[in-house]
Amino acid sequence: xxxxxxxxxxxxxxxxxxxxxxxxxxxxxxxxxxxxxxxxxxxxxxxxxxxxxxxxxxxxxxxxxxxxxxxxxxxxxxxxxxxxxxxxxxxxxxxxxxxxxxxxxxxxxxxxxxxxxxxxxxxxxxxxxxxxxxxxxxxxxxxxxxxxxxxxxxxxxxxxxxxxxxxxxxxxxxxxxxxxxxxxxxxxxxxxxxxxxxxxxxxxxxxxxxxxxxxxxxxxxxxxxxxxxxxxxxxxxxxxxxxxxxxxxxxxxxxxxxxxxxxxxxxxxxxxxxxxxxxxxxxxxxxxxxxxxxxxxxxxxxxxxxxxxxxxxxxxxxxxxxxxxxxxxxxxxxxxxxxxxxxxxxxxxxxxxxxxxxxxxxxxxxxxxxxxxxxxxxxxxxxxxxxxxxxxxxxxxxxxxxxxxxxxxxxxxxxxxxxxxxxxxxxxxxxxxxxxxxxxxxxxxxxxxxxxxxxxxxxxxxxxxxxxxxxxxxxxxxxxxxxxxx
Ligand code: AMP
Ligand code: MG
Numbered sequence: 001x002x003x004x005x006x007x008x009x010x011x012x013x014x015x016x017x018x019x020x021x022x023x024x025x026x027x028x029x030x031x032x033x034x035x036x037x038x039x040x041x042x043x044x045x046x047x048x049x050x051x052x053x054x055x056x057x058x059x060x061x062x063x064x065x066x067x068x069x070x071x072x073x074x075x076x077x078x079x080x081x082x083x084x085x086x087x088x089x090x091x092x093x094x095x096x097x098x099x100x101x102x103x104x105x106x107x108x109x110x111x112x113x114x115x116x117x118x119x120x121x122x123x124x125x126x127x128x129x130x131x132x133x134x135x136x137x138x139x140x141x142x143x144x145x146x147x148x149x150x151x152x153x154x155x156x157x158x159x160x161x162x163x164x165x166x167x168x169x170x171x172x173x174x175x176x177x178x179x180x181x182x183x184x185x186x187x188x189x190x191x192x193x194x195x196x197x198x199x200x201x202x203x204x205x206x207x208x209x210x211x212x213x214x215x216x217x218x219x220x221x222x223x224x225x226x227x228x229x230x231x232x233x234x235x236x237x238x239x240x241x242x243x244x245x246x247x248x249x250x251x252x253x254x255x256x257x258x259x260x261x262x263x264x265x266x267x268x269x270x271x272x273x274x275x276x277x278x279x280x281x282x283x284x285x286x287x288x289x290x291x292x293x294x295x296x297x298x299x300x301x302x303x304x305x306x307x308x309x310x311x312x313x314x315x316x317x318x319x320x321x322x323x324x325x326x327x328x329x330x331x332x333x334x335x336x337x338x339x340x341x342x343x344x345x346x347x348x349x350x351x352x353x354x355x356x357x358x359x360x361x362x363x364x365x366x367x368x369x370x371x372x373x374x375x376x377x378x379x380x381x382x383x384x385x386x387x388x389x390x391x392x393x394x395x396x397x398x399x400x401x402x403x404x405x406x407x408x409x410x411x412x413x414x415x416x417x418x419x420x421x422x423x424x425x426x427x428x429x430x431x432x433x434x435x436x437x438x439x440x441x442x443x444x445x446x447x448x449x450x451x452x453x454x455x456x457x458x459x460x461x462x463x464x465x466x467x468x469x470x471x472x473x474x475x476x477x478x479x480x481x482x483x484x485x486x
Contacts, residue, residue, distance in 0.1 A: 005049070005052065006048050006049060006050055006053065006068070007047050007048045007049055008048065008068050008069070008070055008071075008098075008100060009047075009070075009100055009101045009102070010068075010070030010071060010072070010098040010099060010100060010101075011099055011101050011107070012070075012071075012072040012074075012098050012099050013099060013107075013205070013209070014074065014076065014096065014099065014109075014180075014205075015072045015074045015096075017201065017202075017205065018198060018201060020077065020193065020198065021076065021077055021186075021190070021198075021202075022074040022075065022076055022077060023074060023075045023077070023090075023118060023119045023120065024072075024073070024074055025073060025074065025075045025095060025118045025119065026064070026067070026073050026095065027063070027064025027065075027067075027073060027095050027097075027112050027115035027116055027173075028064075028115065028116025028117065028126065029063075029064070029065045030063050030064075030065060030116075030159035030160060030161055030171070030173070031159065031160040031161050032159075032160030033059040033060055033062075033063030033065055033157045033158070033159060033160065033173075034059050034157065034158045034160065035055055035058045035059040035062065035155065035156075035157050035158075036130070036134070036156045036157060036158050036172065036441070036446065037134070037137060037155065037156050037446065037449065037450070037453075038050070038058060038062075038154070038155045039137075039141070039152070039153060039154050039155065042152050042153070042154050042177065043154065045102075046100060046102050046108060046154075046177070047102045047103045047104075048100075058155070058157075059157055062112075062154070062155040062156075062157045062173065062175050063112075063115075063157045063159060063173050064095065064097070064112045064115045064116075064173065067097060068097075070098060071097045071098040072098055073095045073096060073097055073098070074095070074096050075090060075091035075092075075094065075095055075096070075118035075119065075120055076090065076091050076096060076181055076186070077090045077091075077120065077186075077189050078090055078091075078183055078185035078186045078188070078189045078252055079185050079188040079189040079192060079252070080183070080184070080185035080188060080250050080251045080252025080253070081185075081188075081250055081251040081252075081299075081302060082250040082252070083250065083281075083282075083286060084286070086188070088189070089120065089185060089189075089252050090118070090119075090120025090189075091118055091120055092117075092118060092120045092121040092122060092124050092126060093113065093114055093115065093116070093117075093118070093121065093124060093125075093126040093127060093128060094111055094112060094113045094114075094115065094118075094176075095111065095112050095115045095116075095118065096109055096110070096111050096181065097110045097111065097112060097175075098110055106179075107179070107180075107209065108177050108178065108179060109176075109177065109178045109179070109180055109181050110154070110175060110176075110177060111175070111176045111177075111178065111181060112173050112174070112175055112176075113128055113133065113136075113173065113174040113175075113176055114126075114127050114128025114129075114133060114159075114171065114172060114173040114174060115173055125163070125164075127159070127161070127163045127171050128163065128171070128172060128173065128174065129163045129165060129169035129170065129171065129172060130156070130158060130169065130170040130171070130172040130441065130442060131169065131438045131441075131442060132264070133156050133172040133173065133174040134156055134172070134437075134438055134441055134449065135263065135434060135438060136153060136174055136176070136263040137153035137156055137174060137453075138429055138434060138437070138449070138452065138453060138456070139263050139266060139429055139434075140152060140153050140176075140260070140263055141153055141453060141456065141457075142428070142429045142456040142459070143244070143260055145456055145457050145458065145459050146238075146242055146425055146428075146459050147238075148235070148238040148239070148242070148244075148260060149231075149234075149235060149238075149257075149258050149259045149260060150259050150260040150261075151176050151177060151178040151255075151259050151260065151261050152176070152177040152178075153174060153175070153176060153177070154175040154176070154177050155174070155175040156172055156173070156174050156175075157172060157173050157175075158170055158171065158172050159171035159172060159173060170442065178255070178257070178259060178261065179210070179257040179259060180209055180210065180255075180256065180257050181255070181261075182205075182206055182209075182210075182255065182256035182257065183251070183252050183253070183254060183255055183256060183261070184251040184252070184254040184256065184299055184300075184302060184303045184306075185250075185251050185252030185253075185254075186202065186256070187199075187202060187256075187303055187306040187307070188251060188252075188302065188306055190202045190306070191305070191306035191307075191309075196309055196310070199306070199307075199309060199310060200310065203220060203221060203224060203307075203310065206224065206256055207220060207224065210256065210257055211223075211224065211227055214227065219311065220310070221307040221310035221311045222307070222311050222321060222322070222325060224307070225300070225303065225304050225307055225322065225325055225326075226325060228256065228258070228300065228303060229300055229325065229326070229328065229329055229332070230332065231257075231258030232254070232258060232296050232299075232300060233293075233296070233329065233332055233333050233336055234258070234336065235258055235259075235260065235296075236292050236293050236296045236333070237333070237336045237337050237340050238340075239260070239292060240289075240292065240293070240337060240340070241340050241344065241423060242268065242373075242425055242428060243268050243269035243272075243289070243372040243373060243428065244260075244266065244268055244269075245266060245267055245268070245269060245276060245277070245278060245287070245288070245289050245292070246260070246266050246287060246292065247264060247265035247266045247267065247277075247278060247279040247282065247287055247482060248262065248264045248265055248266075248279060248281075248282075248287060249287050249292065249295045249296070249299065251299045251302050251303075254296075254299045254303075264279075264482075265278060265279035265280070265281070265282070265482035265483060266278075266482070267431050267434075267480065267482050268373075268428045268429060268430065268431065269289055269372050270371055270372070270373075270430070270431070270472035270473060270480075271365075271369040271370065271371055271372070271472065272362065272365035272366050272369075272370055272371070272372040272375070273289070273366055273369075274288070274289055274290035274362075274366065275288050275289070275290065276288060276289045277289075278431075278480055278481060278482040279481075279482050279483075280481045280482065280483050281483075293333050293337070296329075297326065297329045297330070297333075300326060300329065301326050304322040304323075304325070304326050305322075307322065308322060338354065338355060338358065340423070341354075341358045342354060342358075343419055343420070343422075343423045344376055344420065344423055344424055345357075345358070345361075345376075345379070345402060345405075345420070346379075346406065346409070346416030346417065346419050346420040347405060347406070347408075347409065347416070348408075348409040348410070348411065348415075348416065348419070349408065349409065349410075351405060351408055353405070354405070357398075357401060357402065357405060360398055360401075361375075361398055361402075364392075364394055364395055364398055368389055368392060368395070370389055371387075371472045373424070373425060373426075373428050373470075374387070374470065374472070375390075376420065376424040377424065377426055377470070378390050379399075379402070379420070380417060380420045380421060380424060382421075382426055382462060421460055422460065424460075425459035425460055426459060426460065426461070426462060426466055426470060427455055427456060427459050427466050427469045427470060428456075428459065429452070429456060430469060430471070430472060430473065431473060431480045432472075432473035432474075432480075433452055433469055434452070436448060437449040437451075437452045451465075452469070455469050456469075
């Protein structure tokens with residue numbers, strides 16, 4: 001195989017960090033790798049050209065059976081609060097193949113997920129099943145097209161081996177691309193080792209890699225905290241915008257780069273209900289739709305705790321400074337959230353009554369079980385369905401208030417419609433559609449999967465193909481549940 005002509009350009013910096021941060025380990029070869037899906041668009045964005053590589057060789061490469069020259073595979077150590085409980089974790093079923101630097105000098109982690117046991121596997125088999133890996137592929141790529149920061153998916157390869165969960169499943173490996181895999185949990189891992197040098201090393205690494213503009217700052221730790229707070233607020237506001245529920249917002253699943261990471265039991269909300277939870281293991285609704293902002297803040301507070309020794313030599317002073325910064329979360333979130341909702345309604349400027357107008361719409365949607373995505377489509381006149389629900393008297397009264405408010409915009413309907421169209425998707429990965437295509441893929445029919453992926457590439461555009469993907473699941477279907485699939 002000639003991998004040089006592909007354009008790999010590895011520069012593996014994480015593997016040079018102290019031994020305690022990593023474990024040098026390789027993907028465990030699999031029996032008969034077979035490429036299921038490959039993201040040629042993403043490859044091109046990375047400056048990689050696989051057009052002359054045969055499918056067989058792609059299968060070997062993206063199963064980890066044969067690594068390209070320059071790769072230096074490692075598993076990363078981290079810890080994390082899972083559902084509020086602190087645990088030592090680490091890449092138990094993932095291996096970083098290397099850091100690829102693109103022609104624009106952007107650095108990407110290329111990681112295999114499901115690549116076999118590592119020293120961090122605890123009792124796990126290090127493997128992943130086809131369904132969850134394709135699910136991550138579909139949803140992460142959909143998030144990217146929705147203009148939401150996210151890790152990306154380059155390939156899924158079937159391993160030809162069984163994975164034993166509740167049932168026997170087909171094994172698979174996902175190749176994930178991320179601007180890094182630094183997590184809040186990485187900081188927690190280093191902080192709990194009580195070694196200030198290591199903590200300094202991690203902060204320096206993070207700032208060099210992601211935030212070089214705070215290199216010269218007087219208090220790097222506090223500035224890093226401030227940057228991450230704003231990035232995570234932007235991220236969770238985006239999730240709220242499209243009705244995305246991450247499902248497992250443990251601190252190890254919160255990225256320091258501000259990307260959505262670790263697609264497990266995540267799903268999109270159909271009917272608007274702030275308490276929506278899909279994950280079967282989230283019995284108390286800790287990660288429900290409307291809890292996502294407060295959990296983000298909670299996770300950021302855990303991040304702040306790790307930085308305490310570097311914020312101020314006096315612990316109490318450091319805690320006081322960090323607490324103040326963490327408490328800036330609420331105001332900033334509120335402002336960004338209301339501005340996002342204004343955009344969804346095409347409202348320019350600010351009016352005192354905006355908040356109540358927005359809350360009244362959400363309350364109406366909740367009471368009437370209106371579909372979150374399609375309600376905004378209806379307001380943009382993009383609703384294919386003309387659901388009877390929108391003849392409801394209370395909705396019509398609300399709509400009149402909205403129309404009055406639009407007059408304050410002082411500009412043309414084209415302007416507000418184009419604002420609305422830029423933030424309100426016409427299509428999202430509907431749960432029943434995702435399940436449908438995964439089932440076909442499990443039975444070796446990949447065409448529904450490929451069609452869905454294609455449709456999700458243009459979520460804001462009205463196309464003939466989109467129409468079939470706009471309906472929520474028929475109400476006869478029982479409550480949708482997702483599983484971690486680990
Ligand atoms: P996740 O739920 O994917 O965020 O994973 C949480 C932790 O469990 C991470 O440390 C994973 O590496 C680990 N893990 C999940 N599934 C497996 C598995 N099948 N084998 C080993 N470790 C796993
Ligand atoms: Mg995780």
